[in-house]
Amino acid sequence: MKLLQFLTAGLLAATALDASAQSSVPDTPAARMARETAPQLFAYTQDVLFGDVWKRKELAPRDRSLVTLSTLVANGQAAQMTSHINLGLDNGLKPSEIVGLITHLAFYTGWPNAMSSVGVAREVFTRRGISADALKPVTEQLLAVEPEAEARRAATVKQNVAPTAPALARYTDDVLFADLWRRQDLAPRDRSIVTMTALIARGQVEQIPFHLNRAMDNGLTQVQAAEVVTHLAFYAGWPRAMSALPVLQTVFAERK
Amino acid sequence: MKLLQFLTAGLLAATALDASAQSSVPDTPAARMARETAPQLFAYTQDVLFGDVWKRKELAPRDRSLVTLSTLVANGQAAQMTSHINLGLDNGLKPSEIVGLITHLAFYTGWPNAMSSVGVAREVFTRRGISADALKPVTEQLLAVEPEAEARRAATVKQNVAPTAPALARYTDDVLFADLWRRQDLAPRDRSIVTMTALIARGQVEQIPFHLNRAMDNGLTQVQAAEVVTHLAFYAGWPRAMSALPVLQTVFAERK
């Protein structure tokens, strides 16, 4: 089936296409270059990626921006970040949430990626007139933890990490789970989407089960989780998505 | 054995060295810096990489440029792309093929890498006076598919992908295999080299078997496939090559 047929066949129309939504690619320098230099890539971008994927209702535009931005931070792609920070803000992400996403990914994809991303975010914020006040969390109060789930998690770390790397176990318990995950600049479901994305985008499928279960405990549905993978096929490449999918299937089956 | 002995022992001379070929490293700013700041790295670049690897006859220079450029796109290394787009054009890649490679890798390594690469390609094309006409495919007609192989592929997607991620299955069938792979801007054997490279360069060995079989069906020989891995040792690092090799061996054995 040709692409044109795919796009006009209406097979996806019921769930995917929303005539009222804009189908246009964000008008960025990169998009303008692609239109002239790589017309077929631009056609896919316009017709499939922004004309179809981004409009699918299985995942809200705000969630798609969380996934896309997390991929860019996770893979160190600062050069493509400006337009997606702008799009994320347009899609309802707060500036403090974008900074929260970057801070979260300092731990999940390493400090260098986070530090490079802060510079790009700062430029966008400045250009949009976003002040430092907008970046302050409303409250410093940490979220409560669910004691049983936390006890299970801590027991795993105590058994598997602490005997060999006691400091890594302590940082995991005291900084990541007793502090970072409890901060209110980013909701737990958002943190789960960000973490899942980082794992899939960097090909770390062996750690998906713990975080997918946590994501679903935090409110992510099965359909949304599968849609995160579908969206990621376009932003982290097909192989990353295809390798993650069987792990999702196993977790879905186990939770039934 | 010292490097000097390695290079003068003549062990590789029969298959590898071609006295008529140029052994010089492309004269780029990076190479000039390496010569002064990292003289040993420059020596390896001159004596082993360009003096030996690139001259080996197991893989044509045009194929080596496909592999090298695909690695740079796959790993987001736009900073090193200018000299290799120039070298690729010198080695016989058409501008439309380079754009086709980038477009193909949008799907196989994610949109951000492709969008960053388009900007670099555009600059090189402009500097070389390559017009937009040279980027248009000769024909929009899609290549025919081999029905049996395509039916087997589609059945796998239907069984493994569609139940959990139906949209991902549809994009795979309708956009990747019914459209992208059939476009004439890049020959199927070239697409296979590009795809294999992306998988090896990003450490995604679990997906090599499908694409190596497809590559060999598309005309890549066993010796050429092994040489792709050898070339990649230098451009994606030894560990990526070493982890890919056992998978190649398994596929080779199964095809006998």
Next chain:
Amino acid sequence: MKLLQFLTAGLLAATALDASAQSSVPDTPAARMARETAPQLFAYTQDVLFGDVWKRKELAPRDRSLVTLSTLVANGQAAQMTSHINLGLDNGLKPSEIVGLITHLAFYTGWPNAMSSVGVAREVFTRRGISADALKPVTEQLLAVEPEAEARRAATVKQNVAPTAPALARYTDDVLFADLWRRQDLAPRDRSIVTMTALIARGQVEQIPFHLNRAMDNGLTQVQAAEVVTHLAFYAGWPRAMSALPVLQTVFAERK
């Protein structure tokens, strides 16, 4: 437990905190931006990363700089390299060792990462008035090899690599192990730390056993190896560290 409690509880004080050491984050443009735009990220950087991790005595600051710089080269993060090359020099790394690290990683993470890193190193060296003479090795004489270990290694390559990719086997034997690993610009223990870091930072755990054993033969202790992983949690992300740890545990158990 809150972060503040973690930092004041004194749990880590005995082994980790050294009142005489500086706790300040290097004053770089990135750090200044983070302080204003991502205050929580800056707090973690100041209180946990530089206030705690970098001061832990399980690994010397010079070793931590080897690990950090290797991560930046391995993951192509040239944008964050300037401050860490400066810090590495402050921590006792010689300019020739930093160039040796980059040259080593050309082979272990690919030429493009190395070539981009040379440019950054060159700029730092120029600004610090480091001359080309400082980059020359004291001697060109290659280190001796331990014949039995080398024979075992060569036998593995002969059996597993040579039949399928004879040129890759030859480059491995003659360039990597008969030349690169024997160069005196970087001590064998340092090369092992650099190599281990590259494997962990790029998620290539299947190749850790050979190189961890080699690292421990070259003088890295069990505690230091675990601390490399702990340090890497912050620079390559928690998932990379967590996936590496079980492999370390297996190797530690086997060596007993």
